[in-house]
Amino acid sequence: MKTIKITNADILSLLEAEASIFPKYATQILNLANQNAQGTRPSVVGQMSDLIQEFPGVKLKEWEEWYLDKHPEALELAANKIFEMVKHFKDVMTQIDREMVEKWVRDLVIVKTFIGLKFQEAILKSVAANFSSSFRLATPDEESKGIDGFIADKAVSIKPTSYDSKKSLAENIEVPIIFYEKVKDGIRISFDDSII
Numbered sequence: 001m002k003t004i005k006i007t008n009a010d011i012l013s014l015l016e017a018e019a020s021i022f023p024k025y026a027t028q029i030l031n032l033a034n035q036n037a038q039g040t041r042p043s044v045v046g047q048m049s050d051l052i053q054e055f056p057g058v059k060l061k062e063w064e065e066w067y068l069d070k071h072p073e074a075l076e077l078a079a080n081k082i083f084e085m086v087k088h089f090k091d092v093m094t095q096i097d098r099e100m101v102e103k104w105v106r107d108l109v110i111v112k113t114f115i116g117l118k119f120q121e122a123i124l125k126s127v128a129a130n131f132s133s134s135f136r137l138a139t140p141d142e143e144s145k146g147i148d149g150f151i152a153d154k155a156v157s158i159k160p161t162s163y164d165s166k167k168s169l170a171e172n173i174e175v176p177i178i179f180y181e182k183v184k185d186g187i188r189i190s191f192d193d194s195i196i
Contacts, residue, residue: 015060016060017060029089030086033082033083033085033086034082036085037081037085039077039078039079039082039085040078044074044077044081045074045077046070046071051067055067119180119187120137120149120158122187123178123180124136124137124151124156124158124178127178127189128152131151131152131196133196134152135149135152136149137149138155146172146173146174146175147175151195151196154175154196155176156175156177156191156195158178159173159177159178160179160180160181161180163179176191176192176194178190178195179191
């Protein structure tokens with residue numbers, strides 16, 4: 001069996017395309033700005049995977065003309081959205097100093113790590129409060145049986161909402177399950193009122 005490698009430069013050459021040159025870090029900043037601005041979402045520039053299938057030509061120049069004929073405003077609209085976000089980045093960059101970087105590192109390493117690794121306790125505490133009851137985390141031996149904690153004296157398991165769609169797992173949990181979903185501003189918890 002023979003193996004060949006095609007470099008990015010080779011691909012550009014084979015497709016008769018030119019590489020764009022950007023200053024160091026510029027594409028990382030533009031990618032981040034685009035993620036935040038959502039400038040190249042299908043609603044802005046079209047569903048590219050579908051469009052390239054519809055495209056009847058073979059050359060880059062033909063693709064450009066065909067695409068711009070179908071979406072004449074898309075590039076400008078996308079660029080405007082992304083550039084607005086870049087302007088926001090510029091504004092905030094002047095506010096970032098060494099003290100802010102230290103604060104951010106502390107928040108990431110100390111606070112977010114703690115919260116991320118201890119959120120089960122917060123879930124148990126919140127559900128227990130709903131029942132005006134006590135709670136405790138499971139011991140390692142209890143954890144090996146699929147128990148994550150107790151509400152009053154009732155064992156419970158804590159699972160992400162995606163767990164329900166993975167029923168093929170060989171895991172057999174015989175205690176009530178508290179489901180959670182991480183959302184933008186916290187954790188959404190759902191449970192059966194009859195768990196205790």
